[in-house]
Amino acid sequence: MNRRENLKLLFTGSLASGFLFTGCGPEAPETTEIPHNPTIGEFGSYGRTPEEIIYNEKLKSATFFTEDERKKLDVLVDIIIPADETSGSATEAGVPDFIEFMMKDIPGYQTPMRGGLLWLDHKSDEMFGSKFLEISEEQRIQIIDEIAYPDKAKAENEGGVRFFNMLRNLTATGFFTSEEGFKDLGYVGNRPNAWDGVPDEVLAKHGLQNDPKYKDVYLDITTRGTIAQWDDEGNLIG
Amino acid sequence: MSIHIQSAEDSYDVIIVGSGAGGGMASKILSEAGLKVAVVEAGADFDPAKEEHRTQLRPPWESPRRGAGTVRPFGDFDAAIGGWDIEGEPYTRGQDSEFDWFRSRMLGGRTNHWGRISLRFGPLDFKRKNLDGLGDNWPIGYEDVAPYYDKVDKLIGVFGSKEGINNEPDGFFLPPPKPRLHELHIKKGADKINLPVIPSRLSILTRPVNNERGTCFFCSQCNRACQIYADFSSGTCLVKPAMKKGKVDLFTMSMVRKVTTNEQGEATGVTYISKLDMQEYKLNARVVVLGASACESARIMLNSKSKTHPDGLGNSSGHVGRYLHDSTGADRMGILPDMMDRQRYNEDGVGGMHIYTPWWLNEKNLDFARGYHIEYWGGMGMPSYGFGGGMDTMRQYVKDEFGNPSPNGGYGQGLKKDIRRFFGSTVGMSGRGESIPQYSNYCEIDNQVVDKFGIPVLKFHYKWTDQELKQARHMHETFEEVLGSMGAIILGNKPGAEQQYGLHKPGRIIHEVGTTRMGDDASTSVLNKFSQAHDCKNLFVVDGGSFVSQADKNPTWTILALSWRTSEYIIDQLNKKNI
Numbered sequence: 001m002n003r004r005e006n007l008k009l010l011f012t013g014s015l016a017s018g019f020l021f022t023g024c025g026p027e028a029p030e031t032t033e034i035p036h037n038p039t040i041g042e043f044g045s046y047g048r049t050p051e052e053i054i055y056n057e058k059l060k061s062a063t064f065f066t067e068d069e070r071k072k073l074d075v076l077v078d079i080i081i082p083a084d085e086t087s088g089s090a091t092e093a094g095v096p097d098f099i100e101f102m103m104k105d106i107p108g109y110q111t112p113m114r115g116g117l118l119w120l121d122h123k124s125d126e127m128f129g130s131k132f133l134e135i136s137e138e139q140r141i142q143i144i145d146e147i148a149y150p151d152k153a154k155a156e157n158e159g160g161v162r163f164f165n166m167l168r169n170l171t172a173t174g175f176f177t178s179e180e181g182f183k184d185l186g187y188v189g190n191r192p193n194a195w196d197g198v199p200d201e202v203l204a205k206h207g208l209q210n211d212p213k214y215k216d217v218y219l220d221i222t223t224r225g226t227i228a229q230w231d232d233e234g235n236l237i238g
Numbered sequence: 239m240s241i242h243i244q245s246a247e248d249s250y251d252v253i254i255v256g257s258g259a260g261g262g263m264a265s266k267i268l269s270e271a272g273l274k275v276a277v278v279e280a281g282a283d284f285d286p287a288k289e290e291h292r293t294q295l296r297p298p299w300e301s302p303r304r305g306a307g308t309v310r311p312f313g314d315f316d317a318a319i320g321g322w323d324i325e326g327e328p329y330t331r332g333q334d335s336e337f338d339w340f341r342s343r344m345l346g347g348r349t350n351h352w353g354r355i356s357l358r359f360g361p362l363d364f365k366r367k368n369l370d371g372l373g374d375n376w377p378i379g380y381e382d383v384a385p386y387y388d389k390v391d392k393l394i395g396v397f398g399s400k401e402g403i404n405n406e407p408d409g410f411f412l413p414p415p416k417p418r419l420h421e422l423h424i425k426k427g428a429d430k431i432n433l434p435v436i437p438s439r440l441s442i443l444t445r446p447v448n449n450e451r452g453t454c455f456f457c458s459q460c461n462r463a464c465q466i467y468a469d470f471s472s473g474t475c476l477v478k479p480a481m482k483k484g485k486v487d488l489f490t491m492s493m494v495r496k497v498t499t500n501e502q503g504e505a506t507g508v509t510y511i512s513k514l515d516m517q518e519y520k521l522n523a524r525v526v527v528l529g530a531s532a533c534e535s536a537r538i539m540l541n542s543k544s545k546t547h548p549d550g551l552g553n554s555s556g557h558v559g560r561y562l563h564d565s566t567g568a569d570r571m572g573i574l575p576d577m578m579d580r581q582r583y584n585e586d587g588v589g590g591m592h593i594y595t596p597w598w599l600n601e602k603n604l605d606f607a608r609g610y611h612i613e614y615w616g617g618m619g620m621p622s623y624g625f626g627g628g629m630d631t632m633r634q635y636v637k638d639e640f641g642n643p644s645p646n647g648g649y650g651q652g653l654k655k656d657i658r659r660f661f662g663s664t665v666g667m668s669g670r671g672e673s674i675p676q677y678s679n680y681c682e683i684d685n686q687v688v689d690k691f692g693i694p695v696l697k698f699h700y701k702w703t704d705q706e707l708k709q710a711r712h713m714h715e716t717f718e719e720v721l722g723s724m725g726a727i728i729l730g731n732k733p734g735a736e737q738q739y740g741l742h743k744p745g746r747i748i749h750e751v752g753t754t755r756m757g758d759d760a761s762t763s764v765l766n767k768f769s770q771a772h773d774c775k776n777l778f779v780v781d782g783g784s785f786v787s788q789a790d791k792n793p794t795w796t797i798l799a800l801s802w803r804t805s806e807y808i809i810d811q812l813n814k815k816n817i
Contacts, residue, residue, distance in 0.1 A: 036451075036452035036453075036466050037452070037455075037466065038294070038295060038452075038455055038457075038465055039465070040295055041289045041292060042289060043300055044289075044300075045290065046292075046296050046300040046314075047290065047291050047292050047293035047296075047315070049282070049319055052309055055309065056302060059302070060302065079649050079650065080649045080650070080653065081654050082650055082654070084651045084654060084655075086654075086658070094299075098302070098304060101302045101303060102303065105302075105303050105308050106306075106308060144649060148647050148649050149646065149648060150630045150631075150646055150647045151645065151646050151647070152645070164647070165647070168629060168630065168647065168649065168653075169626070169627040169628070169629075172625070172626030172627060172629065172653075172657055173304065173621075173623055173624060173625055173627055175626070175654075176621045176625050176657065177298035177299060177304040177621050177622060177623065178298075179297070179299060181621065182297070182621070184654070185582075185621065185661050186582035187582070187618065187621065187661075188582055188583065188584045189458070189584045189585065189618070189619075189620055190295060190297060190457060190459075190586070191295070191457070191584070192455040192456075192457065193455060193456040193457070193584045193586060194455075194456065195415055195416070195456040195584075195586070195587045195588070196416065197415075197416030197417070198416070198417070198418065198419050198422065199581075199583055201581075202419065202580075202581050202583070203422075205581070206419065206422075206423075206576060206577075208422040208423070208426065209422075210416055210417065210422070211425070214399060214414075214437065217399050217400075217414065217437070218414060218415065218416045218437075219397075219412075219413035219415050219416070219444045219445070220413065223413075223445055224444070224446075224453045224454075225446070225453065226445060226446070227445070227446045227447065227448065227449075228412055228445045228446065228447055230392070230410045234388075234391075234400065234408060234409060234410045234411065235400075236411075236412075236413065
């Protein structure tokens with residue numbers, strides 16, 4: 001299917017509105033009311049263009065990890081981010097699915113990931129005579145301890161260190177950008193708000209204060225609904 | 239809906255190429271004067287109020303790549319549709335040249351995702367040659383543009399504070415938001431070294447300026463384009479309102495190939511290739527206004543060759559494409575131990591910084607010309623792709639209650655806890671400065687390469703000079719002073735000569751201007767002081783192409799003011815039957 005056929009296909013759906021020509025003539029009356037309050041709307045295509053939707057679907061439809069690799073990945077991400085009293089584990093937050101997608105989104109990850117997972121088996125075989133999935137939890141941790149601390153690792157394990165750094169980065173990002181991760185961090189933004197400066201108790205704790213010079217300059221949030229007016233010198237008068 | 243094919247009734251008073259800041263402002267002013275206007279845009283329609291275009295208020299897990307920048311360069315939720323590399327629309331570079339060209343193909347262009355930093359050029363900025371002997375002065379001064387800055391402030395809205403600094407002119411400001419925690423720390427540190435820090439000046443509505451647009455609800459996501467139009471973008475604030483009120487037709491997915499001319503060499507219209515059927519169409523008009531971006535407008539002019547204009551339209555001086563210049567840029571970050579284990583609250587604020595440092599060393603004796611301002615960032619922003627990374631080198635900065643540092647790297651509950659404690663403790667700064675425009679930095683047509691529309695592409699020739707390198711070195715010295723004075727752990731090493739002092743490549747700051755500069759001398763400039771082509775009286779350029787030099791200020795506010803001024807001049811000249 002070429003690009004234009006793709007477009008045609010997509011334009012038959014709900015995406016068609018407002019995407020082609022927008023005239024101001026009688027055939028395309030502008031009737032949309034401008035909302036003054038934000039809405040959250042649907043969880044969906046998150047503002048993708050038709051081309052981006054096709055590209056995302058293409059990446060999602062391919063599978064990078066073999067079943068065996070995926071089992072190993074599940075074990076590893078939960079070693080990196082386990083459940084604790086604050087939140088769940090990496091697998092509970094869907095991190096392996098995210099990593100699966102990133103392998104296709106950034107193909108440069110593929111060889112280090114595939115090779116790194118196999119390196120673990122080689123290391124495991126050398127140390128314990130079995131593959132990584134076949135050894136005990138304690139034995140797995142012994143291997144991880146060899147590669148998890150870059151400042152202390154032996155030179156011969158540097159490849160493993162680099163692999164584990166990559167995996168730690170992907171796991172941490174995957175976890176903390178999930179719903180579970182937001183809960184863990186206590187992130188409370190990404191919603192309509194009325195910013196009125198740092199809370200007083202936080203100012204006190206850090207020994208800081210808002211510059212008194214700007215006391216009457218800063219936004220008074222109770223005026224957010226009032227249309228601004230100025231005198232000729234640029235002073236706000238209403 | 240149908241494709242507009244050239245016909246008798248489809249003749250316009252004015253064709254505007256491009257719907258960004260310059261084109262958008264022209265569409266508003268010209269249509270309000272009763273003129274029949276066509277806006278020709280290479281990308282698709284875009285309206286962040288529409289659910290299918292909205293990326294605002296979406297959590298990272300709506301994106302399978304959690305907001306990574308693999309498809310959209312500034313992240314999956316960024317509003318810019320386009321980027322440094324666009325499939326089917328290549329550009330080339332000369333030997334040893336570096337230049338990256340960012341294009342947004344959409345209604346409103348790059349105003350959909352920009353930083354909304356809305357700074358006026360000051361009196362010194364129009365006459366820099368008088369100070370340092372480098373480059374050229376503008377043919378106009380601050381007093382010529384000031385009335386238009388005033389009008390832009392009131393029409394679009396910009397928050398800020400009146401400071402009375404000579405080269406940072408005050409305007410008609412909305413009230414600025416109070417600083418965030420890291421910004422108070424920066425201010426405190428900067429005070430110790432006598433570095434000025436003042437409220438930022440951003441075109442975000444902290445209070446409404448009319449009934450059509452909403453007021454900021456502090457989600458910090460202006461780069462995603464605001465669904466209630468509380469930030470300025472050209473599509474939502476200029477083009478769409480102009481279409482509602484006046485006679486404006488918008489042609490989207492239409493890639494302009496050239497400006498057509500008559501026997502006398504006057505512009506008669508444009509031809510464009512429709513991206514929908516890849517056919518070429520022609521539109522006629524009495525006046526053609528280019529606002530396609532400095533480089534794209536230069537490209538259109540250079541590709542518009544005719545008997546009267548053998549080197550390209552408006553190019554008898556040979557200066558189209560010359561004096562291309564971008565802002566300088568360098569960045570640095572650190573960790574502020576005082577902000578570890580922070581109390582959580584919604585700190586999003588407006589999209590971008592609440593404070594900044596204007597250039598503070600005008601007319602001081604330095605080893606480089608011109609100056610830079612500093613933008614600041616940090617705090618408890620929404621996690622996105624990359625969050626939690628780098629613990630293999632940064633975990634050592636997390637300390638336990640006895641002051642013992644955590645080991646770099648690691649895993650398990652301890653790692654998880656340290657990332658949690660780390661959240662919101664980083665702080666960073668970006669210098670954005672003025673470069674010296676050079677004749678030898680330019681874009682030209684590459685006759686060997688065409689894009690997928692069959693249009694010859696641009697070839698860029700660009701090298702930084704010692705002036706910019708020394709400025710970047712000075713930026714890093716300042717960054718270390720600020721970070722040090724606020725008690726931050728400075729990350730990374732100060733970049734040396736071999737790393738060009740951390741100076742970003744030309745084009746990366748996306749402030750490229752100067753390709754069709756204005757001047758009084760038709761042999762060394764392309765446009766006159768009203769942005770009218772010296773050798774084609776009904777051709778105008780309203781994007782950053784007209785800039786003689788661009789100050790350390792972000793160019794958008796000046797593009798808007800100059801486009802308004804040029805539009806009034808067009809109306810005047812049409813009334814006087816001069817064009």
